Amino acid sequence: MIEQIKISKMSGKLHNMGAINTDTTTNEFCIRQKDTDTICGQCYSHKMLNTFRKSCVPAFQHNSRVLSESVIPMEELPVINAAYTRYSGHGELINLIHFINLVNIAVKNPHGTFALWTKRISIVRQFKGEIPDNLILVFSNPSIDNVIGVPRGFHKVFNNVSKDSTINQNCTGRKCMDCLICYRKDSGTNVIVEAVK
Secondary structure, eight states: OOOOOOEEEOOGTTTTOOOEOOGGGGGGHHHHHHTSSSGGGGOHHHHHHHTGGGGHHHHHHHHHHHHHHHHOGGSSSSSOOOHHHEESSSOOOHHHHHHHHHHHHHHOTTTSEEEESSHHHHHHOOOSOOOOTEEEEEEEEEESSSOOOOOOTOSSEEEOTTTTTSSSSSSOOOHHHHHHHOOOOTSSSEEEEEEEE
């Protein structure tokens, strides 16, 4: 029997949103990126998990292991009774198995909407199955101050700009549950822009 996936109650801009998180501090991709000049170099997750959110690391590491080691049978995936769920409020895709398990959670829970933020285009494009209608794929643009459009295979793109940027921002200062632009395919906006925290 597969171990249960842990669902987090988020705070801050994600207040009132559940999330399936993984451990940024042990993710090889995240470790390689955290000292770059990309948005990863200013990673809130690394900062939090190494300081005042250290207590979250065991649960997130548990999810990292469970979600990335093997494809979980559908009957052992969680039933999630929430309208909206965030994938990777903390963490990043680890491998294709991780992505398949997230897709399958959305398939098992057609009544909810799931949104995944990822910089790992290659993993998403390796997937040969069908993306369910209730899963929104958001490309997390690693470049700061380089607003781009939605890449092939994604529904939306999340861009970061400097705090003093004059580029129009449609996310800065908003709580996700009050906005939901990222969680609705019909929101009229597929290019999201937020100032770096």
